Amino acid sequence: MTPTVAPEQRETAARRLPTVPLPLPGEALLSWIDHFGAEYGLRRKDAACALGIPLSGPGATPFIGLRLQDLTFWLTDRAVSRLKESTGLPTDILTGMSLRQFDNGALRFRWWRSLPVEEQRPRGCLNRSENAINRDKIPVCPKCLHENGFRWKLEWYFPWIVLCPDHLCYLVAHCPVCNSSFRPSMGYTPATGLCEGWVGFTGPHAASPSSDRKYLGWPTGGRCPARPAEFPTQPVRDNEMITSQKRIRETILGEDRDAARNLIEDLRSLLPHIFRATEPEHLENSDDAVRRNFLSQRDHLAKKGYYPAKTATPFEPLTMAAGLTVAAPIIWSEDPLSTARSILPPSAWANAIDPAEGHRLGLRQHNRLRPLIRALEGSP
Numbered sequence: 484m485t486p487t488v489a490p491e492q493r494e495t496a497a498r499r500l501p502t503v504p505l506p507l508p509g510e511a512l513l514s515w516i517d518h519f520g521a522e523y524g525l526r527r528k529d530a531a532c533a534l535g536i537p538l539s540g541p542g543a544t545p546f547i548g549l550r551l552q553d554l555t556f557w558l559t560d561r562a563v564s565r566l567k568e569s570t571g572l573p574t575d576i577l578t579g580m581s582l583r584q585f586d587n588g589a590l591r592f593r594w595w596r597s598l599p600v601e602e603q604r605p606r607g608c609l610n611r612s613e614n615a616i617n618r619d620k621i622p623v624c625p626k627c628l629h630e631n632g633f634r635w636k637l638e639w640y641f642p643w644i645v646l647c648p649d650h651l652c653y654l655v656a657h658c659p660v661c662n663s664s665f666r667p668s669m670g671y672t673p674a675t676g677l678c679e680g681w682v683g684f685t686g687p688h689a690a691s692p693s694s695d696r697k698y699l700g701w702p703t704g705g706r707c708p709a710r711p712a713e714f715p716t717q718p719v720r721d722n723e724m725i726t727s728q729k730r731i732r733e734t735i736l737g738e739d740r741d742a743a744r745n746l747i748e749d750l751r752s753l754l755p756h757i758f759r760a761t762e763p764e765h766l767e768n769s770d771d772a773v774r775r776n777f778l779s780q781r782d783h784l785a786k787k788g789y790y791p792a793k794t795a796t797p798f799e800p801l802t803m804a805a806g807l808t809v810a811a812p813i814i815w816s817e818d819p820l821s822t823a824r825s826i827l828p829p830s831a832w833a834n835a836i837d838p839a840e841g842h843r844l845g846l847r848q849h850n851r852l853r854p855l856i857r858a859l860e861g862s863p
């Protein structure tokens with residue numbers, strides 16, 4: 484007996500669109516969908532339907548459990564074949580817009596064994612202990628946004644990428660007016676060009692107005708008037724930073740998956756120590772913005788006992804830049820241990836020891852820098 488399929492569950496071929504805009508090199512999938520929608524005058528949800536990847540409604544069955552923003556993380560095989568039908572774009576262009584291409588390299592997706600991959604939420608499969616990734620909020624290059632009509636890049640999801648090589652400026656993680664970050668999934672900023680934050684609230688939670696503000700009778704504010712494409716930027720003049728970012732970018736985004744994985748494990752093992760052991764003199768040749776940010780983070784650490792940006796997403800690019808300034812020569816040294824010792828005195832490392840932190844990282848077992856990390860932690 485042939486199983487019957489309700490008409491609304493039957494998968495029909497996606498309708499071929501007459502024209503589609505090409506993605507920019509390195510563009511994120513959700514950004515391209517928004518751009519496609521803008522060309523056709525469609526909202527994000529309707530643009531997804533037109534592209535054959537409806538997330539709700541009659542044709543949505545193959546995509547149940549997925550949200551549109553999830554496809555930027557893992558573009559499913561079904562979505563690829565539907566997008567090929569609707570756009571005629573080749574597979575490599577489509578998959579090039581998703582972080583899936585970095586699986587088993589710069590990223591590791593961990594799927595629940597009990598469910599087919601297609602039905603899982605890809606973001607949840609980027610286990611935090613193995614992956615450092617800006618998830619809901621990403622830093623941006625305002626100049627790129629300005630030039631490209633608010634199309635954003637896949638590489639901005641990686642916290643290791645801190646500058647824009649085209650405009651030689653540091654990426655911007657927070658609105659200078661309201662301190663909000665850009666959240667691609669919200670769709671507010673691409674549609675309006677405005678920051679997603681709110682200003683003018685007063686009361687105990689003024690910095691992050693919650694939905695219950697209206698019940699508490701606080702004076703209401705309004706949307707932040709700032710435009711991310713016009714955010715001021717900090718120039719990059721530090722040549723060593725430019726060189727090390729080029730190397731990091733080429734390794735993370737490159738073809739050699741082992742090299743990408745090794746680099747990320749090195750960075751993740753070393754950076755917690757670096758963040759604690761860095762002194763202002765290590766940043767003598769750094770850009771002003773990096774130094775100023777480092778000093779303010781240090782003040783925060785002294786007062787509150789933790790770095791404000793350490794667990795935040797997006798990770799503050801200027802903070803990461805300070806860490807990378809110290810880490811880069813160690814990671815790419817022939818002899819990491821003696822380079823580390825020449826850069827940071829043993830006393831700095833002694834203060835850097837934090838066994839709990841070491842355990843939480845859980846990377847030392849298969850890490851190239853294990854002897855170095857052990858030495859830094861003072862174990863035999």
Ligand SMILES: [Zn+2]
Binds near residue numbers: 626628647648649
């Ligand atoms: Zn740029």
Ligand SMILES: [Zn+2]
Binds near residue numbers: 658659661662679
């Ligand atoms: Zn704002």
